[in-house]
Amino acid sequence: MRRIWTLPMLLVLCGAVVAAGLILRGSPGEAAVLLLVFVLLAGMNSPLIFPRSIGAQEAQRRSAADGRPVVFWRPGCTYCMRLRIRLGRSACQAHWVNIWSDPAGAAAVRAANDETVPTVVVAGRPHTNPDPGWVREQLSPPA
Template sequence: MLRRWLPSIVIAGVGVFLVGVWISDGRIAAAVIMGVLFAAGAVVLSPRGFPSSISDAEAREASARDGRPIVYWRPGCPYCARLRVSLGRHASRLHWVDIWQDPAGAASVRDVTGGDETVPTVVTAGDSFVNPSPGLVRRLTL
């Protein structure tokens, strides 16, 4: 469980340290701005910054039923965060599987990528994409 939150904890910790340094140097405005940016980064990279994850089996069943793509991701992945932020409100149209939370999801990614756990990996009924552009994934959801 800690592994899933570690990137956010590190970013928040670095942010708190830097804000303290800047406040002690009298750079209050910079400290406030950077504090907000570090806090936003910690939220975006946290598991809470993504739609609720489901298991690989649930995602496959739901995708077969509704035709929506499956996104395999992991917390702390900057490419996953970029995809999530770029999709905005459309992110909820996808089925999200956290490969650190679901070993079957990690195995599915290794099957697609030839043994690596490269994320984000997007799987549709007929194709799969490793680290696809947000535009491509947006087109798949419409």
């Protein structure tokens, strides 16, 4: 669980150190702006912007029941962030699995494509880094 917070915490720590140096040099305004940028980067790389993750087995069980896609992701992945942001509010309709906190999820992705994320599983078929528009279509109920 600690591994998923390593990058965000490093970003905040680095930002604090650089901001402290700027404050000592007499630039508190620059320090505040720089610290804000580092905190925003940390937030974007944290698991906070993603829907709550569940285990791979539970996600696969739920997907079999409701037909929704399973999205395997990891914190710090720019492609995962792109997918999450482009899905918008509909992202919560998918079942999200953080491969850094779920060994079964990491194994499932490794079996599909050498641990490349995001991997979206729809109807039992894995799709590596699919187009967000296509994933949004998979989230929509059939007409």
